[in-house]
Amino acid sequence: MGLLLEGKNILVMGVRNKWSIAWGIAQAAYKEGAKLIFTYQGQREGESVKELISEMEGTEACQCDITVDSDIDRLFETIREKYGTIHGLVHAIAFANREDLLNDFVYTSREGFAHALDVSAYSLVAVARRAKDLMTQGGSIVTLTYMGSEKVFPGYNVMGVAKAALETSVKYLAANLGPAGIRVNAISAGPIKTMSARGIKDFSNILEVVEKKAPLRRSINLEELGHTALYLLSGLSSAVTGEVLHVDCGYNIMGI
Numbered sequence: 001m002g003l004l005l006e007g008k009n010i011l012v013m014g015v016r017n018k019w020s021i022a023w024g025i026a027q028a029a030y031k032e033g034a035k036l037i038f039t040y041q042g043q044r045e046g047e048s049v050k051e052l053i054s055e056m057e058g059t060e061a062c063q064c065d066i067t068v069d070s071d072i073d074r075l076f077e078t079i080r081e082k083y084g085t086i087h088g089l090v091h092a093i094a095f096a097n098r099e100d101l102l103n104d105f106v107y108t109s110r111e112g113f114a115h116a117l118d119v120s121a122y123s124l125v126a127v128a129r130r131a132k133d134l135m136t137q138g139g140s141i142v143t144l145t146y147m148g149s150e151k152v153f154p155g156y157n158v159m160g161v162a163k164a165a166l167e168t169s170v171k172y173l174a175a176n177l178g179p180a181g182i183r184v185n186a187i188s189a190g191p192i193k194t195m196s197a198r199g200i201k202d203f204s205n206i207l208e209v210v211e212k213k214a215p216l217r218r219s220i221n222l223e224e225l226g227h228t229a230l231y232l233l234s235g236l237s238s239a240v241t242g243e244v245l246h247v248d249c250g251y252n253i254m255g256i
């Protein structure tokens with residue numbers, strides 16, 4: 001078998017630093033021959049992303065704040081001009097206001113609720129709509145979710161609601177875009193230490209419980225997420241769409 005993603009242009013959204021899940025996925029995709037285009041939120045993230053990708057030949061990074069429509073339009077216009085077609089998109093973006101993760105869920109503000117859902121769920125719809133016009137040979141869109149959409153995890157709060165919206169968006173997008181040969185799936189990742197995870201106040205406790213209770217008695221690593229994303233981005237999963245695939249050492253099957 002040749003390289004899994006040879007000749008594929010893949011847009012990777014959500015690298016912040018070397019611990020980012022999107023970076024784990026990008027490294028796996030690059031090794032399998034993909035040509036990568038990165039986005040970063042703002043100047044600070046841009047510096048770190050540019051440093052990370054400096055050794056990845058032929059890759060580039062563009063600024064895109066996912067809450068700003070003109071940023072998204074400019075990004076896809078640049079990609080259309082430079083690459084014409086894309087074959088894959090990795091969406092690994094989420095955000096909730098700090099106070100909405102620290103206080104009880106019942107105190108979530110209207111603004112905090114709307115903002116978390118805008119950045120963490122609507123953003124997938126916004127990018128899928130633009131990506132479909134460039135996925136002229138079909139494509140694969142992969143997003144990242146967490147089991148906090150299905151069950152209560154203390155401190156995950158409004159992010160759990162946003163992930164539920166994201167997972168249902170995956171299904172509606174899969175149904176809309178399937179006739180064009182575009183697949184849309186989510187990876188439900190087990191807890192892994194990243195900058196975003198640090199914002200969840202009970203994160204170390206969650207990690208400890210998972211390591212004790214998951215059938216495999218551990219949590220996951222970035223490489224394992226990269227490998228799952230390779231499966232979803234490549235032809236290996238050509239008949240899989242609208243799925244939420246748990247990559248969590250089996251934790252989700254446990255009742256207690």
Ligand SMILES: NC(=O)c1ccc[n+]([C@@H]2O[C@H](COP(=O)([O-])OP(=O)(O)OC[C@H]3O[C@@H](n4cnc5c(N)ncnc54)[C@H](O)[C@@H]3O)[C@@H](O)[C@H]2O)c1
Pocket residue numbers: 013014015016017019020021022040041045064065066067091092093094095119144145146147188189190191192193194195196197
């Ligand atoms: N770390 C975990 O335990 C875990 C588990 C399951 C799912 N996830 C999900 O994985 C995804 C990636 O998170 P991560 O853990 O790698 O953390 P991370 O902090 O490295 O990545 C989050 C990214 O979202 C970006 N982002 C936030 N607001 C943005 C905006 N307005 N515009 C553009 N980009 C914006 C940040 O710049 C950052 O690159 C998220 O969707 C997260 O919910 C994480």
